[in-house]
Every structure is written in C-alpha cells, then in structure tokens.
Amino acid sequence: MTLKPRLDAAAAAANMAEIEPAYSDQQAKVEADRCLYCFDAPCIMACPTGIDIPGFIKKIANGNNTGAGRTILSANILGASCARVCPTSVLCEGACVLLDRDQKPIKIGRLQRYATDHVYRKGVNGLNPSVPPSGKKVALIGGGPSSLGCAAELVRLGHEAVIFEKKPEAGGLNTYGIAYYKMPPQVSLEEVALVKSLGVEFRCGVEVGKDIAMDEILKEFDAVFVGIGLGHTHMLGVPGEELPEVVEALAFIEEFHTRPLHEVEVGRHVVVIGCGNTAIDAVTQAKRLGADTATIIYRRDEGDMPAYAYEYDIAKTDGCDFIFRAAPVKILGDGAVSGIRLVRTRPNGKGGVGPQPGTEFDVPCDMVIKALGQQKQGELLESLFPGIKLAANGKIDVDETTRQTSVDRVYAGGDAVNGGREVVNAVAEGKKAARGIHQALSGEAVEGPVQPTRIGVTGKPMGSGFNNPVRVPELERAYASGQKGS
Ligand SMILES: Cc1cc2nc3c(=O)[nH]c(=O)nc-3n(C[C@H](O)[C@H](O)[C@H](O)COP(=O)(O)OP(=O)(O)OC[C@H]3O[C@@H](n4cnc5c(N)ncnc54)[C@H](O)[C@@H]3O)c2cc1C
Structure with a gap:
C-alpha cells in the first residue's frame, strides 16, 4: 500500500x-x-x-x-x-x-x-416558542440539509420533528462531504445544534430499513419526509478497479472530516476520474494534502466539464493537471496501483464520446479516485416504500408544490429528488415540503416567512466552529470507535 x-x-x-x-x-x-x-x-x-x-x-x-x-x-x-x-x-x-x-x-x-x-x-x-403545538409528529429520514431545512420549518409551524440519521452525526454531506477549504465541518455541526435548539429531536446512528422498519415509523408518525440523498459513486467497470488504492471520492473526502488532517493517507501521484465539482474537490484536496501530482482525467473537452468555472480555477491555481478527451481502460498494478491505461476518445455521432482504438497510453500513478457521480437510491426507496413512483433515472417523483410522493403521507426533497444539486436547493426543497406537510396536517396554507422571530441570541457562544479549528473531536471519536457510516 x-x-x-x-x-x-x-x-x-x-x-x-x-x-x-x-x-x-x-x-x-x-x-x-x-x-x-x-x-x-x-x-x-x-x-x-x-x-x-x-x-x-x-x-x-x-x-x-x-x-x-x-x-x-x-x-x-x-x-x-x-x-x-x-x-x-x-x-x-x-x-x-x-x-x-x-x-x-x-x-x-x-x-x-x-x-x-x-x-x-x-x-x-430557537426562542419565542409562540406557536401552539399541533400534536402532530413528522419523521425525517436522513439528517442532511434537506431534512434540516424541513425539520426547522416544521417545528416553527408547531409540529414535532424527529430526524433519523444513520451516521453518528447529522448534517449529511455538509458535515462529511464539503471540501475542507470551503467549510470546516464544525460549521455544519453548529447548524445542527441550532436546529436541535429549535426543538427538533435527532436519533443518530439509526439506519431506517435496517435498525428500524419503515412500517414502525409510519405507525408512530403522521407524515414522513425522505431526505436520504444519493448513494455510492458509480463504478468505472475496468480491470484493476479492485486494487486497494482505488477509492471513491466521497470516501476519500470523508476521511478529512473523521480523522486528524495530517493522518489522512494520499498517494504521491493521484489520478481522479471525472470532472464534476466532486472530482475537483477530490483533486484539490489530494494536492493540498501533499500529493506531488494530482491529475483529472475527463473523457470530454474542457468546455464540456460539469464543474463550475470557479471550481476549475481553484484546481488550476493549486497546480492540478488535466487530461481531456481520455477514458480509463485498465488500472495497472500487481497488488498495488502503479498506473492507469487510458484511451483517447472522440465524438461517437450520438451526442456522446467513444474510444479511438490504437490510441492507448499509460499514466503512472499510485492512487486512483473515482468521481463519476453518485448512484440514485432506487433499490432502497423501493424497499422502504413498495410501489413508490420513481422517474426512469431513479429520482423520486414528487408534486412540485407540496413535495408529496406517490405514497400517502410521504414527502421528499434534496438530492434524492433533484439528482444532486446544491445545499441551498436541498434546504429550499425541505422548507417547501414542510409547508406541504403542514397544509396536509392542518388544512392551512403558509405564505411568506414562517415565524421569523424564532431565532434569538442567547449571549452564550455556540462552540468553536467559527474560529476555524482543524480538528473535530466528535467526528474523530465516532470514526475511531468504528461507527463511521457508509
Ligand atoms: C463531494 C461533494 C461536494 C459538494 N460540495 C458542495 C458545495 O461546495 N456547495 C454546495 O452547495 N453543494 C455541494 N454539494 C452538494 C450538497 O452537499 C448536497 O446537494 C446536499 O448535501 C444534499 O442534501 P440532502 O439532505 O439531500 O442529502 P445528504 O446531504 O446526502 O444527506 C442525506 C443523509 O441521509 C442519511 N441517510 C441515507 N440513508 C439513510 C437511512 N436509510 N437511514 C437514515 N439515514 C440515512 C445519510 O447518512 C445522510 O446524512 C456537494 C456534494 C458532494 C458529493
């Protein structure tokens, strides 16, 4: 290794x-x-x-x-x-x-x-609890930004909200996935603390479908919000993918959040496959953690890359390299990664790209990070909610206004519905769903901001997150004791 x-x-x-x-x-x-x-x-x-x-x-x-x-x-x-x-x-x-x-x-x-x-x-x-309790309870599956946005709005509207999160800490990708140099995870943990202070209950370390059955939740709660995000990274599907130095971008990034930074292992020559924002986060963080070279491989042209221009600029400023119009054929190595074989690509006449036979070339490397986008959670969703209507691409089908799914009393938002956008979209969709749930539970529609006075200032500083420390003891402890989620 x-x-x-x-x-x-x-x-x-x-x-x-x-x-x-x-x-x-x-x-x-x-x-x-x-x-x-x-x-x-x-x-x-x-x-x-x-x-x-x-x-x-x-x-x-x-x-x-x-x-x-x-x-x-x-x-x-x-x-x-x-x-x-x-x-x-x-x-x-x-x-x-x-x-x-x-x-x-x-x-x-x-x-x-x-x-x-x-x-x-x-x-x-969360101060001024001026709203009379409705007596209604809502369960939220997943503790990421969509559920946090939904839960905060629900309690402000007088409902009880209970978040089930499989990982040891809530916050979803905001806690475990955002590039460290954009935001240290402490900020996310303090936002979770704020949501808790509004009266939301968190049951962390509980995986719905494994540790608790959906039927049980549906019996206990009046409505359910599904904010489970997306699944694992897509496979490359090439020989050598099973080598130990071939890792998923999200697993690599999660290491930064669950271990002291200087203990995170990285290769000397790192190759990242993909060119979305996650790939950029992975390549820049590999470089910032001491890799001599960190190179993105992308099968299309520079102008086609899905990453935002400012993300691309960060990677270029950090000295990362880019190989365009190339795709992996094989990961080389006998027990450990020693390189990657690529083939040049060209337009295939159907809007995509295909390999150009005879153009294979090798790039030496000792670590390969896969950043080909996350899979949809269709299988999990079908097992939790048999018969739930999913779009052909595995995203959950919802009513645009209420965010209700095809299943009675079940609402959804965030990456699981939009296929993977931004934190702010997840929060907005969660908020919208809370209003849809409120309308269904109370018969009242909500317009404009909800209870803006329910944010108070206590005079007691929240924690250390806003001083930009680089250690997160709660996340490190959970990792060390083997409670890390997947
Ligand atoms: C690497 C990376 C970098 C990103 N960078 C940015 C950025 O810079 N800016 C930006 O705006 N957006 C960024 N995003 C996108 C953003 O993080 C997501 O859009 C947002 O987190 C989606 O929120 P969510 O609540 O839908 O899902 P998630 O954040 O994925 O949260 C889902 C939660 O559900 C939990 N869960 C799943 N299944 C179960 C179950 N069965 N039981 C209990 N809990 C479960 C998961 O553990 C997770 O905590 C990034 C995404 C990635 C992958």
Whole structure:
C-alpha cells in the first residue's frame, strides 16, 4: 500500500484553511454600503430559499449585525454554511444589478458569512416558542440539509420533528462531504445544534430499513419526509478497479472530516476520474494534502466539464493537471496501483464520446479516485416504500408544490429528488415540503416567512466552529470507535 500521510499537522492545517477569509467589521461595512438595495431585488429571486438579501445587507450597513443574522436564518436555517458553500456566482451574486453597470457584484456570500458568524459567536437559539403545538409528529429520514431545512420549518409551524440519521452525526454531506477549504465541518455541526435548539429531536446512528422498519415509523408518525440523498459513486467497470488504492471520492473526502488532517493517507501521484465539482474537490484536496501530482482525467473537452468555472480555477491555481478527451481502460498494478491505461476518445455521432482504438497510453500513478457521480437510491426507496413512483433515472417523483410522493403521507426533497444539486436547493426543497406537510396536517396554507422571530441570541457562544479549528473531536471519536457510516 503506497498511500500514506504526507504532511505534518501544521502544514496540513495551513493548506486546508478556508480559502475565503472572513470580512473584518470595516470590510463588511464598506461592501454593504455598495449595495443599491433594489426594490425588486433579482438576488432574492435567484436565492432558492428567498433570503431578503438587500434587507440583511442594509442591517449590516446600519451596524445591526444581529438583525442581519436573524433575517438570514429565518429564511434559511443553514445560512452559515450556504454563505460558504453556495455557488454564489451563479445564484445571488450572478443576478446582482451592479453587473449591468460593469461593476463587481456585491459579495453577498461573504456578507452573509459575516452576519451569521456574528450571531453564532453571540450564541443563537430557537426562542419565542409562540406557536401552539399541533400534536402532530413528522419523521425525517436522513439528517442532511434537506431534512434540516424541513425539520426547522416544521417545528416553527408547531409540529414535532424527529430526524433519523444513520451516521453518528447529522448534517449529511455538509458535515462529511464539503471540501475542507470551503467549510470546516464544525460549521455544519453548529447548524445542527441550532436546529436541535429549535426543538427538533435527532436519533443518530439509526439506519431506517435496517435498525428500524419503515412500517414502525409510519405507525408512530403522521407524515414522513425522505431526505436520504444519493448513494455510492458509480463504478468505472475496468480491470484493476479492485486494487486497494482505488477509492471513491466521497470516501476519500470523508476521511478529512473523521480523522486528524495530517493522518489522512494520499498517494504521491493521484489520478481522479471525472470532472464534476466532486472530482475537483477530490483533486484539490489530494494536492493540498501533499500529493506531488494530482491529475483529472475527463473523457470530454474542457468546455464540456460539469464543474463550475470557479471550481476549475481553484484546481488550476493549486497546480492540478488535466487530461481531456481520455477514458480509463485498465488500472495497472500487481497488488498495488502503479498506473492507469487510458484511451483517447472522440465524438461517437450520438451526442456522446467513444474510444479511438490504437490510441492507448499509460499514466503512472499510485492512487486512483473515482468521481463519476453518485448512484440514485432506487433499490432502497423501493424497499422502504413498495410501489413508490420513481422517474426512469431513479429520482423520486414528487408534486412540485407540496413535495408529496406517490405514497400517502410521504414527502421528499434534496438530492434524492433533484439528482444532486446544491445545499441551498436541498434546504429550499425541505422548507417547501414542510409547508406541504403542514397544509396536509392542518388544512392551512403558509405564505411568506414562517415565524421569523424564532431565532434569538442567547449571549452564550455556540462552540468553536467559527474560529476555524482543524480538528473535530466528535467526528474523530465516532470514526475511531468504528461507527463511521457508509
Ligand atoms: C463531494 C461533494 C461536494 C459538494 N460540495 C458542495 C458545495 O461546495 N456547495 C454546495 O452547495 N453543494 C455541494 N454539494 C452538494 C450538497 O452537499 C448536497 O446537494 C446536499 O448535501 C444534499 O442534501 P440532502 O439532505 O439531500 O442529502 P445528504 O446531504 O446526502 O444527506 C442525506 C443523509 O441521509 C442519511 N441517510 C441515507 N440513508 C439513510 C437511512 N436509510 N437511514 C437514515 N439515514 C440515512 C445519510 O447518512 C445522510 O446524512 C456537494 C456534494 C458532494 C458529493
């Protein structure tokens, strides 16, 4: 096995530190003052969770940072992580009217981070439980962003919400999958703590379908939200894939979140297959953890890559390499990976690409990371909900407005429904489902923000996550005791 830790603790921590530093008070004020506070703000429409962006920026400009944080968290309970991980250039910032004036858009993501960091440092909590309890109970399967968004909205509407999560900690990919340099997992864990403080119950380490039967849940609860995300990475389907240094991108990235960074093993010459955002996260993190070379292999052209342009820029800045128009044929090695055989590709006349016989070439490497996209969870869904209507591609079919599935009392959102988008889409879909569930349980439709006052400031700092530490003892403990999920 040629994989090993390559950096000491200080170097690993420095390389993985958040790439976007926090704004100082003065920087935030100067940036907030540039905002035009548009009446019909296109940035609000571009935000799937509909945050009142000009409203919170105005509050920052006036020095009311707590109010700004409250505005954000009322619309998006995961506002702190979305501030760090949202592809803002294609969402709110991409819609900023300043772009029409050939000026730089307002740095909405960084201002959002400034405001949410402020309230987390002060200690946020779910206060003012002014809504009378409905007596209704909703179970949420999976503890990722979609379920957190749904559960927060449900308790604000007066319902009980219980999250079942198979991993030791909730947060889903926000806790276990986001690139470390975009957001350390502590931020996600503190958001989970905020959702808990609103009154949501978490049953972690419980896999639905294995540790508890769906029938039991359906008997106990009035409605169910399914937020199970996606499954394992697609297989390459080439000889040599079983070698020990061939790993799934998600498993590799999860290591950063469950072990001290300087103990994570990486190859000296790493090859990543695929060119989506997950592939970029894997290749940059391999490089930042000390790989001499880290190379993306993609079967199409540079212009076809699904990764966002800013993600591609990060990888290029980090010194990662790219081989376009090539596909794997075989992973080479006798007991351990020693290289990968590739073949050049060309258009196949049907909109795809195919191999060009006779163009094979070898690239030496000692680690191969598969990042070909995650599989849908069709099999699991059919076993949990026999007869559930799935689209041909395995995604759950839901009503666009209520998010109800074809199964009575069962709703769904997030990656399992949209096939894999962003954290903010998952939160928005969870919120929408909560309103669909509320309408079904109470007969009342909900318009506009729900109970914005239910975010209070306690004066007790939440934890250490917003000081950007690089160790996560709770996740490391769970890993060390073998409770890591799959
Ligand atoms: C590597 C990677 C990097 C990403 N980077 C970004 C980014 O930078 N910015 C961004 O906005 N988005 C990013 N995304 C996308 C984002 O993470 C997802 O869209 C979002 O997490 C989806 O939320 P979810 O709740 O639908 O699913 P998930 O986050 O996948 O959560 C699903 C949860 O359900 C649990 N679960 C599954 N089955 C069961 C069961 N049977 N019983 C109990 N629990 C179960 C899982 O353990 C998991 O915790 C990234 C995705 C990946 C894979």
